[in-house]
Amino acid sequence: MKSFTEEAVEQYIQNKVDLRHRIVSKTVAEVQQIIQQLTTDISNKDARFQAISNSGIHNQNMKVLTPSYFLITVPLLGLSGYKESQVRHWRYYTAHGAKLLSPVRDPEELQQWLEVEQFSKSIQQWHETDVNIEGDLVPAKILTVFRELVEKSITSCKLTDKVSILEGFSSVVRVAVETPAYQVEVELVPTIEIPTCWPRKIKWPRCFRHWPCQDKVQCVKSFGFDLLASSNYHWQLSFSRAEHILMEGLDEDGGCRMLCYRVMRQLKEDVWCVRSKPILTSFHLQMVLFWTCEKYPHSKDWRCFHTAFLRMVRKLHKCVSQRFLKHYFIRDTNLLKYANTNDLDVVAGKLAVFLENPILPLECEE
CATH class of the missing domain: 1.10.1410.40 (Poly(a)-polymerase, middle domain)
Incomplete structure (x- = not known):
């Protein structure tokens, strides 16, 4: 142990912080290459899913939550012209389409429903029953389709020695990726990217705040937000691009x-x-x-x-x-x-x- 002196901090940065950056950067590159290959094959099988890019540690589709736990968003294609829903109504179905007598609970603050009609343009595949119930795009059904594609692509890409599906209690798709250094758990989340649009319910920035500056605020909002398919019924709001812009500079x-x-x-x-x-x-x-x-x-x-x-x-x-x-x-x-x-x-x-x-x-x- 070392006291919290300027010299000790400098040594800690050189010995630990910089070393972590080098190790994580190498691991990110290795995982990214494998997931890009996997998602490219998935996209060839189902055009609704887009392959991730291979753009290094600053890839905006990837969050390094810990050195061995990554979150990677897989963009969904064929939906554009998003507008917020104006009418609230109850849903009486299970995530698999069965009828319910009482309505499904409302989404929490970080969540929302999503109807295909909220997009001015949508390809026919988003109206199919494999992902759609009564006009709603249902995350659980999309995740079921996606999981099956991941399983098939692991085999067709001959990645069975490097990638394996992790089982869990939720419908979220998680895989274990073997790298030369260690195993990385990767959460793969189908995501609808909604650029240039900021949710009305997000009242940010708060009044009388001096950080960030107004120019930065406008820049942050201009990058919009994402909707993640990470639960059964509700889409989770994500602001990864906004967070990235705040971290820059x-x-x-x-x-x-x-x-x-x-x-x-x-x-x-x-x-x-x-x-x-x-x-x-x-x-x-x-x-x-x-x-x-x-x-x-x-x-x-x-x-x-x-x-x-x-x-x-x-x-x-x-x-x-x-x-x-x-x-x-x-x-x-x-x-x-x-x-x-x-x-x-x-x-x-x-x-x-x-x-x-x-x-x-x-x-x-x-």
């Missing part, structure tokens, strides 16, 4: 925001939350970063790494202790709502210990 004023984020992410993986599929991911830390940037919008707030970093860790500790972390764009959504409370308490305890005596590990701790 974060320290144009010479601040240390990105450095704080990278060191905090490394400590999370080394000490606070060491499992391969932990309760906190880089996405949660990104939300903490955004909230902290909004609360401390001025350049002077980010000149001293030590002060800025501990401020972010205190914010993380507060969120984990209270088991409440707001989504940056949807403030009423708790990203820790379904997290295991015992696991959160363990992480909160480790964060409290760190804040009492901030030290950096020389080696990874178990």
Whole structure:
């Protein structure tokens, strides 16, 4: 262990943070190549699914949630001209089409229904019963089609020694990808990309906030949002492009925001939350970063790494202790709502210990 001095931080960055970046970049390239091959074959079998691009670690279809747990969105084609639904009505069907006597629950804040008529242009395949019930595009049915395609393409691409389907309780499609270094779990999520449109219910930015600047706000909103097929009935809103734009140029004023984020992410993986599929991911830390940037919008707030970093860790500790972390764009959504409370308490305890005596590990701790 080393005290939290400037020299120790510099050494930690060189020995751990930069090393992580090199390892993850290599793993991303390997996984991306395999998934591109897989999704290209899937797209050839069913034109509704688009192959992912192979554009390195900054691929906007890929989120590295941990070094061994990736989320990859697979764009859906044949739907364009999105408009928000004006009429609310109840649904009385199961995810497989059977009739119900009572209606299905309404979506939560981060979710919504999706009707094919919300698109001014849609190819005939989206009206077929394999994905559509009473005019709704149903994620569970799309995931069933997609899973079958993934299984077939693993075989037809001769990837059975590198890729295997992971079974689970949900309909989400997860695969294990073997790389030379280690196994990576990949969640493959069919996604409708809706560029240039911002959801009306997302009231962002909040009034009287000075971060980000107005030009950045307009830029962020211009990239729109996505709808992810990751549950049975409801489509999940995602703002991955908006998040990417916010992360770009974060320290144009010479601040240390990105450095704080990278060191905090490394400590999370080394000490606070060491499992391969932990309760906190880089996405949660990104939300903490955004909230902290909004609360401390001025350049002077980010000149001293030590002060800025501990401020972010205190914010993380507060969120984990209270088991409440707001989504940056949807403030009423708790990203820790379904997290295991015992696991959160363990992480909160480790964060409290760190804040009492901030030290950096020389080696990874178990």
